[in-house]
Amino acid sequence: MKVNLLKTDDSLLRRIMNESGQPVNLCFQCRKCSAGCPMIDEFDFPPNMVMRMIQLGRREELLASKAIWMCVSCETCGARCPNGIEIAPVMDCLRAECLEEGVIPADKTAVGLHTAFTDNVKVFGRLHEATMLMLFKLRDKKISKDDIELGVKLLLRGKIPLLPRRSKDLQKIRELFKDSGR
Amino acid sequence: MKKIGVFVCWCGSNIAGSVDVDQAVAGALKLDGVTHAEHYVYMCSDPGQQKIKDAIAEKKLDGVVVACCSPRMHENTFRKAAGSVGLNPYLLEIANIREQCSWVHPDNKPAATAKAISIIEGTLDKVSQNLPLETITINLTKRVCVVGGGIAGIMAALDLADAGYDVIIIEREPAIGGHTAQISTTFPYFQEISELLDKKRAQVHEHPHITVYLSSEVEALEGYVGNFKVTIRTQPRFVDHANCTNCGKCLDVCPVLVPDEFNRGLTRRGAVFRLNRDDERQLPVIGRRDCLHFNEGTKDGCGLCADVCPEAAIDLGAISSTQEESVGAVVMATGYDLYSPANLPEYGGGKIPDVVDAMAFERMLDPKGPTGGKILRPSDGEVPKSVVFIQCAGSRDPERHKAYCSRACCMYTAKQARLYRQQVEDGTAYISYMDIRSDSRDFEEFVQKGMEEEHLLYIRGRVAKVFEEGDLLKVLTADTLSGHALEIEADLVVLALAMEPASGIHDLVKKMNVTVDGDGFLTEAHIKLYPVESSTKGVFLAGCAQSPKDITDTVSQALATAGKIQTMFANETLIADPLIAEVQTDICSGCGICIETCPYGARVMNEYTGISVVNQAVCQGCGACVAACPNKACELINSTTKQLFRVIDDFARRA
Numbered sequence: 001m002k003v004n005l006l007k008t009d010d011s012l013l014r015r016i017m018n019e020s021g022q023p024v025n026l027c028f029q030c031r032k033c034s035a036g037c038p039m040i041d042e043f044d045f046p047p048n049m050v051m052r053m054i055q056l057g058r059r060e061e062l063l064a065s066k067a068i069w070m071c072v073s074c075e076t077c078g079a080r081c082p083n084g085i086e087i088a089p090v091m092d093c094l095r096a097e098c099l100e101e102g103v104i105p106a107d108k109t110a111v112g113l114h115t116a117f118t119d120n121v122k123v124f125g126r127l128h129e130a131t132m133l134m135l136f137k138l139r140d141k142k143i144s145k146d147d148i149e150l151g152v153k154l155l156l157r158g159k160i161p162l163l164p165r166r167s168k169d170l171q172k173i174r175e176l177f178k179d180s181g182r
Numbered sequence: 183m184k185k186i187g188v189f190v191c192w193c194g195s196n197i198a199g200s201v202d203v204d205q206a207v208a209g210a211l212k213l214d215g216v217t218h219a220e221h222y223v224y225m226c227s228d229p230g231q232q233k234i235k236d237a238i239a240e241k242k243l244d245g246v247v248v249a250c251c252s253p254r255m256h257e258n259t260f261r262k263a264a265g266s267v268g269l270n271p272y273l274l275e276i277a278n279i280r281e282q283c284s285w286v287h288p289d290n291k292p293a294a295t296a297k298a299i300s301i302i303e304g305t306l307d308k309v310s311q312n313l314p315l316e317t318i319t320i321n322l323t324k325r326v327c328v329v330g331g332g333i334a335g336i337m338a339a340l341d342l343a344d345a346g347y348d349v350i351i352i353e354r355e356p357a358i359g360g361h362t363a364q365i366s367t368t369f370p371y372f373q374e375i376s377e378l379l380d381k382k383r384a385q386v387h388e389h390p391h392i393t394v395y396l397s398s399e400v401e402a403l404e405g406y407v408g409n410f411k412v413t414i415r416t417q418p419r420f421v422d423h424a425n426c427t428n429c430g431k432c433l434d435v436c437p438v439l440v441p442d443e444f445n446r447g448l449t450r451r452g453a454v455f456r457l458n459r460d461d462e463r464q465l466p467v468i469g470r471r472d473c474l475h476f477n478e479g480t481k482d483g484c485g486l487c488a489d490v491c492p493e494a495a496i497d498l499g500a501i502s503s504t505q506e507e508s509v510g511a512v513v514m515a516t517g518y519d520l521y522s523p524a525n526l527p528e529y530g531g532g533k534i535p536d537v538v539d540a541m542a543f544e545r546m547l548d549p550k551g552p553t554g555g556k557i558l559r560p561s562d563g564e565v566p567k568s569v570v571f572i573q574c575a576g577s578r579d580p581e582r583h584k585a586y587c588s589r590a591c592c593m594y595t596a597k598q599a600r601l602y603r604q605q606v607e608d609g610t611a612y613i614s615y616m617d618i619r620s621d622s623r624d625f626e627e628f629v630q631k632g633m634e635e636e637h638l639l640y641i642r643g644r645v646a647k648v649f650e651e652g653d654l655l656k657v658l659t660a661d662t663l664s665g666h667a668l669e670i671e672a673d674l675v676v677l678a679l680a681m682e683p684a685s686g687i688h689d690l691v692k693k694m695n696v697t698v699d700g701d702g703f704l705t706e707a708h709i710k711l712y713p714v715e716s717s718t719k720g721v722f723l724a725g726c727a728q729s730p731k732d733i734t735d736t737v738s739q740a741l742a743t744a745g746k747i748q749t750m751f752a753n754e755t756l757i758a759d760p761l762i763a764e765v766q767t768d769i770c771s772g773c774g775i776c777i778e779t780c781p782y783g784a785r786v787m788n789e790y791t792g793i794s795v796v797n798q799a800v801c802q803g804c805g806a807c808v809a810a811c812p813n814k815a816c817e818l819i820n821s822t823t824k825q826l827f828r829v830i831d832d833f834a835r836r837a
Contacts, residue, residue, distance in 0.1 A: 008612065008639070008641075008668055008670050010610060010637075010639065023634060025633055025634070025637050025639070026630070026633050026634055028633075028640075029642075029663050049663075049664055052661070052663050052664045053664060055639060056641075056661060056664060056666070056668070058664070058666070
């Protein structure tokens with residue numbers, strides 16, 4: 001077995017705690033978060049381990065992990081944590097750091113969806129599923145006949161609107177994006 | 183011919199379910215000497231006891247057999263009942279037909295009934311040869327000797343003295359306070375120890391009922407419960423404290439420099455020193471071991487301190503003295519020592535200057551201590567920015583060190599790490615731990631608060647080694663929660679060393695005739711029901727001498743001990759059970775085997791007659807001497823060999 005010698009470094013811990021506002025240092029590894037996580041099978045590190053890795057400053061491994069992109073922000077973990085740690089915002093901070101630092105993410109599909117989502121909101125001020133999904137599929141060049149058939153079905157049944165509805169205050173949404181530097 | 187009554191108890195269906203009580207009574211009535219027999223549903227109930235009392239009175243019984251449950255349950259009950267109507271209680275015996283008969287033979291009523299009758303017959307034979315006995319009364323000296331003047335000894339002594347009993351405290355150091363005096367603050371409320379201890383120490387010294395023997399040890403303990411004689415040897419201080427003005431001139435002039443034990447080697451002291459050099463209320467003493475005057479081959483004849491003393495208070499010719507004190511009870515409050523860091527070479531213990539033990543860290547935290555309360559690296563006096571605390575240093579390692587948990591370390595480490603972070607705001611505190619044992623009021627919250635407010639980083643796993651690499655001090659460990667090895671750069675490493683019994687405990691326990699466990703901790707008579715009594719009657723336990731404890735638990739135990747002794751002293755005399763061993767003087771050859779065998783120290787040789795004697799106050803009637811005596815000169819009263827063989831004969835004949 002290869003032993004990774006790591007230096008502990010609490011700069012990541014301090015930064016994440018500051019940005020997410022979550023007391024990540026309090027995690028004492030009871031693993032209740034991981035026990036209830038619906039996405040755990042898709043994670044390479046369970047949520048409790050993500051907390052531990054932040055505490056120990058294992059930044060590179062974390063930013064390149066699948067876990068941070070597979071979290072669906074259902075917030076089950078945060079609702080149950082005995083130390084009151086909301087893990088979803090912590091995951092958001094880690095994703096942001098991943099993108100800012102240009103780290104190649106472990107799961108590009110998830111990142112693609114994530115980007116398509118925010119780009120869409122940026123344009124319309126709110127989400128328009130039809131264009132978002134179209135652009136997401138086209139970007140990955142994975143669009144299939146089934147996808148098109150499903151899309152048509154959803155449109156015909158009125159499940160997703162054909163035309164986008166813009167936010168009443170698009171300007172404000174764009175300012176938010178601007179403020180966050182994106 | 184004796185007139186003996188047999189009373190068979192049904193114990194509801196416990197006995198009556200598998201023993202035919204009618205037949206048992208009929209069987210008993212056929213036995214020699216039985217003049218009365220009856221059965222009842224619950225003999226131990228008030229009407230049941232009344233039946234026994236009535237029969238004794240009406241039939242003028244001179245012996246009773248109660249066939250019922252184990253004598254451990256109700257022997258006392260029935261003996262009291264018999265005694266109340268004038269029958270000597272020791273002429274009543276229990277025939278155990280429940281645990282030893284009905285419960286083990288639930289499916290064979292005829293056989294169980296026959297066996298019950300056998301048991302009754304055997305007991306009948308025994309009781310017909312029993313002697314009427316009187317309880318033994320023992321003189322009681324209502325004075326207490328407390329060995330050890332730490333927080334346990336102080337608290338026990340104050341409680342007893344406040345109750346009006348004379349107490350002597352024997353302390354081998356030149357001042358009382360013990361290890362507690364070295365500690366800076368308590369957990370979980372960060373209270374300064376000096377606030378607590380100074381007050382208690384003053385109370386001890388001012389108390390009219392307390393005498394303190396400093397620089398003293400127990401030389402011998404003779405006697406038994408209620409009647410101990412303690413011989414105390416006091417080592418000379420070589421400084422006459424009656425004349426000493428505490429001017430400190432001798433301290434300045436002494437040419438010797440040795441590590442100061444009180445400050446755990448953080449400072450050095452002369453051969454003439456104050457136990458706590460920063461406590462100017464303490465008067466200087468001279469340590470013979472370090473003083474050049476007493477060590478030939480160096481500067482023999484050094485007497486600089488005596489020359490400089492303006493009061494001529496230094497007497498290098500002083501000799502040790504002994505005193506005798508009579509006491510009725512002894513409290514063993516001998517405390518603990520820390521496991522030597524030299525036993526942990528992989529952590530650089532005793533070698534790397536920036537690896538210190540937790541007590542040295544306490545000295546640094548003491549605002550009146552050698553660093554004025556500042557945490558500084560011993561090597562260069564810098565403020566450490568990264569401190570690694572290593573818990574279980576020597577504890578929980580059955581293979582190489584101590585198997586037990588030292589119990590206080592989790593909490594004092596959390597306290598020390600929190601105080602460090604409060605002092606050094608940009609510092610990082612790592613705590614290496616196996617489990618966090620924070621099992622008392624506000625303890626868990628205290629640890630959690632350390633993580634929350636002081637950002638203590640707990641790393642689960644044992645440190646593999648601490649080593650120097652160039653100028654750096656490195657700690658190699660693993661985080662078993664994430665399964666990774668870690669290397670931490672540390673400025674200071676603090677070892678939470680295991681607690682072990684105070685040095686010299688093995689010699690002392692031989693003198694006190696108390697037992698210790700494999701680690702040298704004093705053992706209590708019963709872990710649940712007699713937690714502060716030792717194996718020797720009249721010798722009690724308090725504090726870390728029994729097992730590692732924090733101050734809270736130590737004080738609780740010390741006060742429990744004081745309470746136990748007050749209960750004993752509430753009587754004018756002591757009463758002992760007469761069911762003990764006796765020596766048949768015409769058979770005893772004086773070989774002395776019983777003296778070695780007796781676990782209670784109840785046997786001594788009479789120097790004039792050459793015959794072994796039983797100390798009635800100490801003997802517990804265990805029978806070890808009976809088994810050991812090669813001449814069969816020892817007998818247990820009312821359980822003689824003759825009696826027991828007859829019981830066996832009865833069984834054998836019917837079987």
